Amino acid sequence: MMSTAPVLDVQGLTVRLPAGADRRHAVENISFAVKPGEIVCMVGESGSGKSVTAHAIMGLLPREVSAIAGRVLLDGEDLMKKSPAALRRLRGDRMAMIFQEPMTALNPVMRVGEQIAEVLAIHSDRDEKARRGRVLDIIAAVQLPEPARLIDLYPHQLSGGQRQRIMIAAALVLDPDLLIADEPTTALDVTTQAQILRLIRALQQRRNTGVLFITHDFGVVAEIADRVVVMQEGRVVEEGAAASVLRAPRDDYTRMLIRAVPSLTPPARPPVTAAPVVLATKAMSKTFTVGGWFAGRHEVAAVKSVDLSVRRGETLGVVGESGSGKTTVARCIARLIAPSDGAILIEDTDVARLGTRALRPHRKRVQVVFQDPYRSLNPRRTVGEAIVEGPVNFGAPRPAAFARAQELMRLVGLAPDALGRFPHQFSGGQRQRICIARALAMEPEILIADEAVSALDVSVQAQVLALIDDVRRRFDLAVLFITHDLRVAAQICHRIAVMHRGEVVEEGPTVQVFGAPAHPYTRALFDAAPGKNFSFGVEQQTPPSS
Amino acid sequence: MSTEPALLTDAAVPAPRPTNLFAGLARDWAVLFGAAVILVMIVIGVGAPFLGTVDPTEINPTFRNRVPGTEQTIRRADGTTATYRHWMGTDSLGRDVYSRVLYGARISLVVGAAAAAISIAIGLVIGLVAGYLRWLDGIVMRFMDGLMAIPAILLALAVVSLFRAGIVSVIIAIVVPEIPRVVRLVRAIVLSVREEPYVEAAIMTGTPTPLLLIRHVLPNTVAPLIVQGTFVCASAILLEAILSFLGVGIPPDTPTWGNIMAEGRGLFRVYPHNIFFPGLCLALTVLAVNMLGDGLRDRLDPKLAKRM
Numbered sequence: 001m002m003s004t005a006p007v008l009d010v011q012g013l014t015v016r017l018p019a020g021a022d023r024r025h026a027v028e029n030i031s032f033a034v035k036p037g038e039i040v041c042m043v044g045e046s047g048s049g050k051s052v053t054a055h056a057i058m059g060l061l062p063r064e065v066s067a068i069a070g071r072v073l074l075d076g077e078d079l080m081k082k083s084p085a086a087l088r089r090l091r092g093d094r095m096a097m098i099f100q101e102p103m104t105a106l107n108p109v110m111r112v113g114e115q116i117a118e119v120l121a122i123h124s125d126r127d128e129k130a131r132r133g134r135v136l137d138i139i140a141a142v143q144l145p146e147p148a149r150l151i152d153l154y155p156h157q158l159s160g161g162q163r164q165r166i167m168i169a170a171a172l173v174l175d176p177d178l179l180i181a182d183e184p185t186t187a188l189d190v191t192t193q194a195q196i197l198r199l200i201r202a203l204q205q206r207r208n209t210g211v212l213f214i215t216h217d218f219g220v221v222a223e224i225a226d227r228v229v230v231m232q233e234g235r236v237v238e239e240g241a242a243a244s245v246l247r248a249p250r251d252d253y254t255r256m257l258i259r260a261v262p263s264l265t266p267p268a269r270p271p272v273t274a275a276p277v278v279l280a281t282k283a284m285s286k287t288f289t290v291g292g293w294f295a296g297r298h299e300v301a302a303v304k305s306v307d308l309s310v311r312r313g314e315t316l317g318v319v320g321e322s323g324s325g326k327t328t329v330a331r332c333i334a335r336l337i338a339p340s341d342g343a344i345l346i347e348d349t350d351v352a353r354l355g356t357r358a359l360r361p362h363r364k365r366v367q368v369v370f371q372d373p374y375r376s377l378n379p380r381r382t383v384g385e386a387i388v389e390g391p392v393n394f395g396a397p398r399p400a401a402f403a404r405a406q407e408l409m410r411l412v413g414l415a416p417d418a419l420g421r422f423p424h425q426f427s428g429g430q431r432q433r434i435c436i437a438r439a440l441a442m443e444p445e446i447l448i449a450d451e452a453v454s455a456l457d458v459s460v461q462a463q464v465l466a467l468i469d470d471v472r473r474r475f476d477l478a479v480l481f482i483t484h485d486l487r488v489a490a491q492i493c494h495r496i497a498v499m500h501r502g503e504v505v506e507e508g509p510t511v512q513v514f515g516a517p518a519h520p521y522t523r524a525l526f527d528a529a530p531g532k533n534f535s536f537g538v539e540q541q542t543p544p545s546s
Numbered sequence: 547m548s549t550e551p552a553l554l555t556d557a558a559v560p561a562p563r564p565t566n567l568f569a570g571l572a573r574d575w576a577v578l579f580g581a582a583v584i585l586v587m588i589v590i591g592v593g594a595p596f597l598g599t600v601d602p603t604e605i606n607p608t609f610r611n612r613v614p615g616t617e618q619t620i621r622r623a624d625g626t627t628a629t630y631r632h633w634m635g636t637d638s639l640g641r642d643v644y645s646r647v648l649y650g651a652r653i654s655l656v657v658g659a660a661a662a663a664i665s666i667a668i669g670l671v672i673g674l675v676a677g678y679l680r681w682l683d684g685i686v687m688r689f690m691d692g693l694m695a696i697p698a699i700l701l702a703l704a705v706v707s708l709f710r711a712g713i714v715s716v717i718i719a720i721v722v723p724e725i726p727r728v729v730r731l732v733r734a735i736v737l738s739v740r741e742e743p744y745v746e747a748a749i750m751t752g753t754p755t756p757l758l759l760i761r762h763v764l765p766n767t768v769a770p771l772i773v774q775g776t777f778v779c780a781s782a783i784l785l786e787a788i789l790s791f792l793g794v795g796i797p798p799d800t801p802t803w804g805n806i807m808a809e810g811r812g813l814f815r816v817y818p819h820n821i822f823f824p825g826l827c828l829a830l831t832v833l834a835v836n837m838l839g840d841g842l843r844d845r846l847d848p849k850l851a852k853r854m
């Protein structure tokens with residue numbers, strides 16, 4: 001980039017955490033700069049101090065957390081010396097922020113136009129008419145349709161992507177010098193994410209805004225970054241131009257992170273053809289009825305006539321965006337809900353219509369690993385109790401069940417004597433291992449992983465994926481792997497079914513679906529995958545020795 | 547390449563467990579005050595016969611309407627005399643107000659505790675069932691809405707005229723309108739907890755429904771119910787006093803705070819002590835229970851505290 005003066009220059013910033021936190025400083029002595037017209041991606045795993053840095057720059061740290069050292073220069077002025085009132089004047093005007101969750105960042109009882117106009121009213125003396133004109137301009141600039149109509153809608157009437165565009169509009173309406181984006185696309189679908197990334201890129205270039213873009217996703221980094229700052233446990237471990245950091249990382253941690261990002265190129269996997277089909281759905285549908293006694297009823301078809309089959313020892317990936325019906329498919333097969341129509345064959349038994357009692361013997365055969373490791377274990381019960389609950393329900397004596405639980409703990413890579421501990425004493429990845437152990441304790445034939453690695457950091461994700469693949473092989477399980485993440489699907493699945501609006505639009509061997517997607521939606525999905533032009537998951541070249 | 551190096555040896559995560567509940571409570575002065583007052587009231591109620599009281603129902607026509615502190619010389623059967631000081635005076639029938647107030651604490655505490663325990667026990671069962679069995683939900687909740695529409699005083703009048711006036715009738719009259727409130731609370735908790743993945747995981751492992759409710763759902767209701775219980779208790783104590791004061795509660799010869807006040811109502815302008823002392827005890831007790839409840843709520847249910 002050009003050698004102009006930076007808009008943001010952070011020098012030796014240290015933020016102290018309150019006593020009793022897991023470390024003393026949220027960030028320690030970090031320095032980096034953002035130049036005008038440049039996108040700097042700050043990347044790291046959860047707890048690395050990315051968000052704290054952003055909040056420290058904006059002067060939005062919670063009261064019990066305080067910046068104790070360093071300087072934060074915005075256009076050469078030290079923000080840490082400013083009064084709260086002066087900072088308030090700068091926020092929105094010369095620096096602005098977009099947050100991860102556009103629903104909670106917008107006021108639900110205020111029209112979106114008013115929310116953008118509020119920024120103008122506070123920071124400028126335009127009259128109401130001028131403000132409205134400016135709001136219409138910026139809404140058009142973020143490529144939202146029909147600005148004149150949209151301006152009078154409430155946030156809940158917009159989609160997630162539209163809301164995030166409104167957030168961007170509110171952030172950019174006063175042409176700030178610095179835009180901080182804190183995981184702005186993490187809550188969005190991949191196709192929406194691609195659009196938002198393009199939009200941020202286009203606006204930022206036109207206005208020469210300096211952007212600090214916080215993300216955990218190296219795909220996004222590859223897509224958008226000019227320069228990269230890699231954070232680990234509150235320290236900057238590596239900083240440099242995007243191309244050099246991604247292709248030739250110098251730091252071991254960066255190298256590990258990049259290597260852990262699953263590649264979009266599926267490895268060659270021999271197809272499973274000989275093994276018997278243990279799970280098959282025949283024209284399975286699920287329709288939800290919305291409404292009640294007095295409100296008008298209407299029906300929502302979440303899943304429309306889905307045919308899937310999984311063989312023993314095979315992993316079938318079901319991929320799709322939110323609302324595509326993939327989780328409903330999983331919940332029907334697990335019989336947490338009953339399908340409205342069609343059949344679910346587990347070997348030769350149709351379980352679609354079975355009542356609670358008749359279903360009981362089949363419960364053992366299908367087990368689920370859920371997405372959120374923090375909610376899938378009862379916080380009040382020890383992990384041992386969680387693992388033995390199922391076998392004991394089916395009549396296993398407790399000592400035998402506990403002995404088996406110890407074996408399973410070892411199998412999933414945890415200490416067998418940790419059975420007496422409570423879930424909060426484990427990390428997210430460890431909890432997901434415990435959930436896998438709990439599922440295996442039932443000796444199932446089918447394992448459903450419903451976004452089982454989506455909440456995990458990329459390095460932990462790789463380990464849990466390897467574990468799922470390992471137990472599939474070891475126990476000859478049929479695995480139904482539900483995910484929105486194409487990279488993950490590419491690595492673990494033998495076959496892929498792509499879902500869109502409740503239907504399976506394409507199905508086939510992973511290599512074929514990834515190599516030559518047939519359906520337009522599949523092509524759009526692959527096209528939107530961030531960092532698709534950059535090959536992750538392979539050994540990068542070693543850094544030049546100089 | 548592992549960032550979880552301690553996998554096989556140790557769970558590396560330090561326990562960010564919320565601080566010990568009781569240690570926290572002991573530092574909260576509102577909770578301390580509430581608990582202390584309630585403890586004192588319990589001691590008074592239980593120990594009433596040993597705290598220098600006389601028979602609270604004994605009528606003395608020659609010693610009516612005396613102001614607090616008046617001394618009376620009592621001649622015993624063997625001819626000796628003793629002096630007894632009426633710390634809170636006597637009422638219009640010559641009964642010792644001090645004794646009546648102390649004995650009255652028994653009724654208030656029993657009614658408060660019983661109403662809380664019974665309404666929570668019944669409400670918990672109905673709420674768990676209504677929240678978990680969806681087909682029952684509509685029927686049960688509309689019935690509960692109907693119950694909520696009955697005013698407690700009207701119900702008390704009906705119960706007392708159907709059966710006989712007494713502590714059981716009063717408790718029934720108080721409990722019935724409280725049950726729907728508990729049911730709603732429990733149902734709301736069940737509805738949110740049943741969506742938790744750990745409950746679904748328990749369903750997947752074949753845990754029978756009753757066990758599922760007891761093991762995974764019920765523990766989530768304990769903290770809110772303790773809090774709700776204190777509020778039921780406070781309002782029950784108050785309602786019992788109101789019913790007794792109106793003469794539809796516990797028979798007037800039984801010393802209860804409401805009865806004492808009802809009795810003192812006629813001569814309130816001249817002898818305010820008849821209403822002042824039971825009123826003070828009533829106010830203190832209800833305040834204490836409410837403060838205890840508030841403190842427990844802040845500690846046990848921070849989300850609720852912010853909302854209210």
